[in-house]
Amino acid sequence: MKILRLLMIAAILAHVGSVQAQDIKPAEVKEVMQKVADWQIIHFKDTYSGRERAHHPLDWTNGAFYVGLVKWAEMADDDRYYNWMKNIGKEKDWELYKRMYHADDHTVGQMYVNLYRKYGDEEMIKPTTKQFDFMLYHQATTSMDWKSPFHQSRWNWCDALFMSPPVWAQLYNITGDEKYLDFMMKEFKATTDFLFDKKESLYYRDQRYMTQEDNGTKVFWSRGNGWVFAGLVNIMNELDPESKEYKYFLKLYKTMAERLLELQTPQGHWAMSLLGQEFYPTPETSGSSFYIYGFAWGINNGVLDKATYGPAVEKGWNAMVSYVNEEGMLGYVQPIGAAPGNASPDKTEVYGAGAFLSAGSEVFKLYGGK
Template sequence: MNKSNTIIAFLMLVLTAHTHAQEINPSEVTKIMEKVANWQIDNFQGLYSGHDKPHHPLDWTNGALYVGMVKWAAMANNDKYYEWLKDIGQKHEWQLHSRKYHADDHTVGQLYIDLYRKYQDKAMIEPTKEQFNFIMYHPSQSSLHWNTPFHQDRWNWCDALFMSPPVWAKLYNVTGDKKYLDFMLTEFKATTDFLFDKKESLYYRDENYMGKLDNGTKIFWSRGNGWVFAGLVNVMNELDPQSKEYKYFLNIYKKMAAKLLKIQTPEGHWAMSLLGQKFYPTPETSGTAFNVYGLAWGINQGILDKNTYAPSVKKGWNTLISHVTPEGMLGYVQPIGAAPGKAWADKTEVYGTGAFLSAGTEVYKLYGGK
């Protein structure tokens, strides 16, 4: 065999091995989702990311877990996961967390409304309706500028767009009362006008990161933009695709999807600083999982071209599952923060599990799961 043929044969071998490694089987997706979900339930009070006590069950961290867990519950072949989630709501009398206006403390409302859809028990959503009615009739007058009084009573950090807007959209959907949608849209637009960089099609985490550079690049936090991207999907899932409101969110979603496609790392994850992958080579699974969720959803909805975007989903999903331990812990989840940082193979967080389970539901559909 001459030298050129040897090179061609070698390249074909590498390509074949790479393709095989990337193949996704829907039954394998469900197996690893179940393993991750079970590990998280078994270790719900565990401390795997440096904090000194377990998160409150109604904290935003767990709220994000529940967003993914309830999606998995709908796929699972028994009601174990629904029962676990329902027990949490019952123990806390279906209340949101402690801060009335703060978006983080609204997150658990997404779970309550999804459980209401299954069980049709109005008690599950009445406290959320009551609190959101109060907010609508006593809207915060705070500025979106950081370090102004009561500034987080509005959505002036990008994470908030995952936490609260989907609750408003779900409440609109289950009640048919458009006042919830109108209020949410007004606030979402205000936040987007403030934090969205039109040139980069990405969101600043908050005002503190505008105009600052990290190693010469603008600072766009991976998980922060993952919060937004997944939040857009969770909002659009509640809206009529022909409505003007849906089209507003879809426009942002498409811009972000196109950008995310361009900046995915060769390994399949997204760098903690989205434009600075050279300076942040460590994998990070929470932002990556949210992006995989959003991109797979777009393909499944016929919004994104499958030939263009499916390879990105494949790479992303395969890198995610490579960081799941044999026991079912998802590693390389960046600890709680607000900016690019560090992640470790033996560190996880409940919101990372929630993101992974959300991603799995759409990857499962994309590769033929019924």
């Protein structure tokens, strides 16, 4: 097994080494982003991860894709991507997905708010606002304990911090009503107090992993922490940089960024188990894309040092691009899960494309794109 791991690492190093020296050009960033976006839209109703059915259009998997697609739509030369997303909203009457309190089913709200910002049609956000108001006045009081009844009525798994809090921050931003901000802060802090390991500066995926080990290391799932890191950026984008709330998230973001920089592999990606590079040599592009997104955003917004974090962005982005095939499919996306697992060149998922598009949007700016 050890020899096999070494052979895999050597193969990946040889592959990635051929692209690491390439300069990043804004036009090429746009080109590969469009390629990935177009492929994903064409294959939107495909099945992935061994599933028998395609994901529902309002499922979190697609919601995460829309988060990145909105960023690409802002860069594209026409409105066809906006129109494609708008058609989904119209077909579904601008409703969130089926579960009232579950964070995953709120993800699509991020797309609705961004479409509202472009078109000014209040029908686009009316159902989301109504549902969030109901939750405000009927707040879940369940325990964060994973075994407690209805425990996912609150954000007791780290993925949730990407899915729901940015929508609360968006509603606060567009309405000016602090009730959305106050709720988001209260629940985000509760989740962080519960899942954040201060020694490692990383989040456990959920309570089940706090006492587990994987090959003698703590289990910190790459995509799980990627959800959090990207979620922090998406929240801060909605807040006044001078506010105490922004400064809370910025401190957390910088703490994670410093640790994540240490954990990037020589090949440019992050291992599926962040502390277990030796045991997970295969690239994983969804979590890695979120880290590149976060680093590039930090440099672009003057909160991370370019000399320190710029090389990580360059190495990481070139690695991610190398895993996009000729048709535009992003490979090495770990299937749906909650812990480190397997990824391969033929494995993809819609949320991986969303993460890639988010990363590209900031890499484009970093390298001079207008």
